[in-house]
Amino acid sequence: MSDFRRIRSMAARIRRERLFGIRMNIMLPILLLFLPGMAWGFSDPNIILPGGHQPSTAMEVLFYASLGVVFGATMCAVLLSFDGVSRDRASGMLEVRLAQPMPRQHQATALVLGYLQSILIPVYGLMVLCLVIVRIRMGEWTSLEETLVYFASTGLILLWYTLFALLASTTAKEQGTAVAFGVGVWFFFTFLWALVTTMVAYASGVAVGEANDPGWVALEGALDLLSPNGVYHHLLETQLPSVDRGVPMWQTWAAAIAWTVLPWWGLQRRMEALVP
Amino acid sequence: MAEAVLSFLDVQHRHKIPTPRWSKPWAQRLGPGIVDLNLKLYKGSILGLVGPNGAGKTTLLRMMAGILPLQTGSVMQRIGNEEWTRVADLRTLVGHMPEQVRWQGRTTVRNILLELGDMRGTQTNRIDALLNLVGLQQRQDEQLDNLSQGMRQRLSIAAALLGSPKVLLLDEPFNGLDPVAAQAFTELIQRLANKGVSIVISSHMVAQLGGFIDRIGLLHRGQLLDEGPLEDVETRLGLNGRYMISGTGKVDLNLRLKGIDLERIEETTNEDGWSLTFRGDSQEVLQALLSNDVVLSSWSPLAPDLVEWLCAATGMDVRDISLEVASSAFLPMRTKEMGEDE
Numbered sequence: 001m002s003d004f005r006r007i008r009s010m011a012a013r014i015r016r017e018r019l020f021g022i023r024m025n026i027m028l029p030i031l032l033l034f035l036p037g038m039a040w041g042f043s044d045p046n047i048i049l050p051g052g053h054q055p056s057t058a059m060e061v062l063f064y065a066s067l068g069v070v071f072g073a074t075m076c077a078v079l080l081s082f083d084g085v086s087r088d089r090a091s092g093m094l095e096v097r098l099a100q101p102m103p104r105q106h107q108a109t110a111l112v113l114g115y116l117q118s119i120l121i122p123v124y125g126l127m128v129l130c131l132v133i134v135r136i137r138m139g140e141w142t143s144l145e146e147t148l149v150y151f152a153s154t155g156l157i158l159l160w161y162t163l164f165a166l167l168a169s170t171t172a173k174e175q176g177t178a179v180a181f182g183v184g185v186w187f188f189f190t191f192l193w194a195l196v197t198t199m200v201a202y203a204s205g206v207a208v209g210e211a212n213d214p215g216w217v218a219l220e221g222a223l224d225l226l227s228p229n230g231v232y233h234h235l236l237e238t239q240l241p242s243v244d245r246g247v248p249m250w251q252t253w254a255a256a257i258a259w260t261v262l263p264w265w266g267l268q269r270r271m272e273a274l275v276p
Numbered sequence: 277m278a279e280a281v282l283s284f285l286d287v288q289h290r291h292k293i294p295t296p297r298w299s300k301p302w303a304q305r306l307g308p309g310i311v312d313l314n315l316k317l318y319k320g321s322i323l324g325l326v327g328p329n330g331a332g333k334t335t336l337l338r339m340m341a342g343i344l345p346l347q348t349g350s351v352m353q354r355i356g357n358e359e360w361t362r363v364a365d366l367r368t369l370v371g372h373m374p375e376q377v378r379w380q381g382r383t384t385v386r387n388i389l390l391e392l393g394d395m396r397g398t399q400t401n402r403i404d405a406l407l408n409l410v411g412l413q414q415r416q417d418e419q420l421d422n423l424s425q426g427m428r429q430r431l432s433i434a435a436a437l438l439g440s441p442k443v444l445l446l447d448e449p450f451n452g453l454d455p456v457a458a459q460a461f462t463e464l465i466q467r468l469a470n471k472g473v474s475i476v477i478s479s480h481m482v483a484q485l486g487g488f489i490d491r492i493g494l495l496h497r498g499q500l501l502d503e504g505p506l507e508d509v510e511t512r513l514g515l516n517g518r519y520m521i522s523g524t525g526k527v528d529l530n531l532r533l534k535g536i537d538l539e540r541i542e543e544t545t546n547e548d549g550w551s552l553t554f555r556g557d558s559q560e561v562l563q564a565l566l567s568n569d570v571v572l573s574s575w576s577p578l579a580p581d582l583v584e585w586l587c588a589a590t591g592m593d594v595r596d597i598s599l600e601v602a603s604s605a606f607l608p609m610r611t612k613e614m615g616e617d618e
Contacts, residue, residue, distance in 0.1 A: 006395060013391050092375075097392075100396050101367040276343060
């Protein structure tokens, strides 16, 4: 069996286990509420957002509905994969797996792919449903480029959170630490990042929260590159011509690559040094 | 003598213990582990690796399984009469059965073996044969959550045998097994050894290994104190040729055994009777006692237990050994010779 087939086989086993597990049954209603639910709400022709803004294009609706990805899908990614390694360590299975001649880096790759697929499949399914909902409510499809960016960026943010959770899982000696680390990272970037941005802005003498202040917009845009959620929104904003936060597209994609490569590299290193 | 198939030369792995300080939050120091160990494994032999808790048995088995890296030393292999060659990846040669695997989940026995087989590149028909070998053929579609402890141990050994390993490592395999399951397990191990598999069994219970291991390795504080065929090690440590004899009534053993050349190791007398542990010609002793109408209640060769092995190998008192284990301290080993010098 080739290395590629081994990785694919191991990833498929994880995917099957997680996709049809109890956890997915619990998370599916949450995902249904957050993804198609938000798409339905934001595509309401009569919706008026705070500030009197009204979404006018299908992509704009999907951009607002992407809050569902940030709040719901990323949380589900963490809750699916937080015990990807620590559970096996606790049960003794990790020792059995590490004793197999499959290289540890390949095992790490299979873990990432398996857990990513298990969250990506339902999320992508629901995103297709979002596109249909928006089409029905607004009479408009997103363009091919917008759709590709929407799916690719969502895939990336789920990959990042899966990597964070698996990385935590390799470090944690028991399940509680693994879930605390995974959820902690999610909580930090999802809820506390605004606080970090505010503190940096205050320290820099920038008027905090002034949406019309170019200084605030630029600072918030730059700091968002340091957060996976921020990079996700930057990626989506590349398809929104009306939004300009002063971050060139190459910086956005460079940040996306960094957020992909660094935790992946970290996970590979952790797996190499892993002790049962 | 069986041919050596795998040789560990001066191998070492010491665990890294976090010692955080304000100036160095990630600082680590070397802790207990295995130090400068030399060991050869022979085709078809069963090596019993014994030592007290914390001696390093699991660490050594994990090193031998390729799970823990060798910090120093090397591993060589020999196939048939060819030259010794360095082993690139131990995991291709070795099957490892960890101490406790809680096989759990809704996946079935067969599917978990297929999954591990994929990681090893094992054919499906080999898995069927393994299920048959360990007696899980009828349970192959059982969910892991529903397996008993004995079945889990069988599954562990099946997993270790994937890929037809040359060397099989079993870490405390008798834990949690009832006597019937332990007997079946012993027979299985002997069958595998007869097929030429080199087997290493770790245990802190020497009595469980008695009768079916043909080599013994004494491990203490990360060092292999002695290793070799059971009889050779017994002789080297002065634990061979010992007998225990007991009887009822009051007997003057000095008088009855006068003129017989024997080494008295222990002698007890109480109201119920007497017992004598000695080294010497047991037939001569037996004959002398019976001809003097002494009533005997038992007579048997005396097999050493773990404590005797370790005390003999280290020259230490049993209380010293147990205290060291309790403290888990990693200190230079005091050998028998050093003790004598003191």
